Amino acid sequence: MSLRSYASKKATVHPPRRTYLYNQYNDIIQNNRAVFVFQHNNLTVKEFTQIRQDLNSNATLTVLRPSVFSAALRSTKYCNLQPLLTGPSCVLYSNADDSTDVLKKSVELLSKNKKLLLLGGKLDDILLTQSDVLKVVDLPSLDQLRAQVVGVIEAPARKLISTLSQPANELHSVLDRRI
Numbered sequence: 747m748s749l750r751s752y753a754s755k756k757a758t759v760h761p762p763r764r765t766y767l768y769n770q771y772n773d774i775i776q777n778n779r780a781v782f783v784f785q786h787n788n789l790t791v792k793e794f795t796q797i798r799q800d801l802n803s804n805a806t807l808t809v810l811r812p813s814v815f816s817a818a819l820r821s822t823k824y825c826n827l828q829p830l831l832t833g834p835s836c837v838l839y840s841n842a843d844d845s846t847d848v849l850k851k852s853v854e855l856l857s858k859n860k861k862l863l864l865l866g867g868k869l870d871d872i873l874l875t876q877s878d879v880l881k882v883v884d885l886p887s888l889d890q891l892r893a894q895v896v897g898v899i900e901a902p903a904r905k906l907i908s909t910l911s912q913p914a915n916e917l918h919s920v921l922d923r924r925i
Contacts, residue, residue, distance in 0.1 A: 764814055771818035774808070775868075778839040780849055782867030782879060783830045789861050797859065804842040805852040810835045826873055830865040837867075843888075850883045 760768070775781060786794075786809070798807055812831040819825050838856065842848045856862045866875050869882060886894075 767811055767814045768818050771810070771815045772821070774837060774839050775818060775822055775824060778841045780841075780867065780869045781824075781837055781839045782849070782853070782874075783827060783865045784836050784838060784856065785832075785863045785865055786834050786836050787861045787863070789859075793859070793861070797856065797862075800855055801838075802840075802848050802851055804848045805838055805840040807836055807838050807856075810837060823871075824868055824873065827866065827868065835865075836862075850887075853879065853883045 784807075789797075794807075794809070801807060810831070812833075812835050815835070815837075816828050816831050819828050819831075838849075838852055840848050840852070853864065857864065864876050864879060866873070867879055868874060869879075874882065885891075
């Protein structure tokens with residue numbers, strides 16, 4: 747009878763900077779309604795600074811270390827975003843209530859820059875491709891949608907009131923002419 751001993755797996759100790767980034771990226775993924783991944787190509791610090799200043803205060807653009815962000819994604823339900831993280835990457839994220847309006851302005855601003863390429867992202871709990879993100883950005887704001895719904899609901903009621911009050915109005919006008 748021989749006993750075999752196997753080496754136990756060593757606990758991996760990561761440098762403090764990597765642990766900090768992992769926690770920061772995990773926070774971005776978990777605590778924001780919208781997270782969009784961009785690939786940045788040869789952007790200078792001056793260009794990044796200008797883009798960040800032009801962005802809405804509710805949206806933030808952060809340059810990533812793809813390997814650490816990929817590790818943070820692995821532990822979430824958004825692990826399907828990992829293939830987007832090839833090359834130099836950055837994320838645009840926002841936690842605004844009406845994030846479509848914020849993101850519409852942000853994506854329009856970023857699409858003007860030819861060195862930034864939209865790859866995809868997540869909105870609430872839904873993963874989006876590049877074309878899906880562009881469709882979401884084209885949606886009207888929440889206030890506009892509410893106004894449209896109220897208009898659709900209100901129109902038949904106005905027609906009914908108009909139809910019901912028409913005979914009374916006609917009678918009133920006939921009596922006015924006679925008196």
